[in-house]
Amino acid sequence: MKLSTDALIIGAGHIGLVLGHYLQARNVDFQIVEAHNKVGEQWRKRYQGLSLFTPNSLNKLPNFHQPSSKNTYLTKDEFADYLAEFAKHADLPLSINCKVIGITYDDAIGFRIKTTKGEVKAKTVVLATGAFSTPLRLSDKQTRFQQLDLNELESMAFRNKHIVVAGDGASGRQIAKTLSQHNKVYLAQGKQRFLFSQSVLGISTFWLLKLFGFLRIPKQFKLANWLKHRDPFPDTGINYKKLRQLGVQLVSRVSAVEYNQVVLDDGNCINPDILISAIGYQQGYDIIQIPEIKTDCKTLDVASSEQMGLFQIGQPWQHNRASGLIYGADYESKKLLRKLGLT
DSSP, X not given: OOSEEEEEEEOOSHHHHHHHHHHHHTTOOEEEEOSSSSTTHHHHTSOTTOBOOSOXXXXXXXXXXXXXXXXXXXXXXXXXXXXXXXXXXXXXXXXXXXXXXXXEEETTTEEEEEETTEEEEEEEEEEOOOSOSEEOOSOOSOOSSEEEOTTSOSOOOOOSOEEEEEOOSHHHHHHHHHHTTTSEEEEEOOSOXXXXXXXXXXXXXXXXXXXXXXXXXXXXXXXXXXXXXXXXXXXXXXXXXXXXXXXXXXEOOEEEEOSSOEEEXXXXXXXXXXXXXXXXXXXXXXXXXXXXXXXXXXXXXXXXXXXXXXXXOSOTTSSSGGGGSGGGHHHHHHHHHHHTTOO
């Protein structure tokens, strides 16, 4: 691993690799660090049964072949293999098993990045850890039953268990669908959800959204705000009717987690064997030890951090709907290159 570099990219997911590809094409001195032991591992460790919901044509990385899948959509493992193949093909300067512990800043030196492999100095730092780094948990209390979050479901070999899945977004519904084959599953509902068909007249809905420009509408536009508020996701056989047919029992929102039971909003209680928190992710900034650009551990002052030379990339709705999608990696990388004066 380099001791000093012009740009350090934290995270070797799709967005970090694409940005690295473009930096390399411009002969920029850079380094990518990845906490996992191989490229794509962050996808392999996500929950069993996860598939991408965008067509393969929208998951193609720049100057590389389109990914292929056994079924209509890529599984998490197929996409992980594709990322590893891309990294090898691009021959990017990559240090794996290299977790960032802290980032500090000195006016004279620039950024000091402390990692498990030593310290690196960099003029620019890019946080490319993506949207799925830190899962939220309903409770940290000790309970009789097992509690799991979205990063603890790589294998879901449960049999004859009573399982509460808290959160009925796309992830919660997919998990409930998978687990319903061999278990009694309760899906705790939250806010109103909006689903859309995977295809229209045999054409991928996401491809049509791309064609008509909906994925690139700037987030400040009213239509983009409307889409963000509704947060629709494709119906991959996870509508309520289909889930009921599979034996999934729909229940109200979880209001409390007690030692022996899960309490619901309607006053009913469930005594589960397992509680799965599928309530989303949060972006944490604990590693950033620069008070001037942090309002708290969960919020970063974007203008101040970018002026200093620290950037984020690939966050959901960072600029538009595509920002957090694989399809958006090319656009987001080129936008950051323009900020760095590397067009």
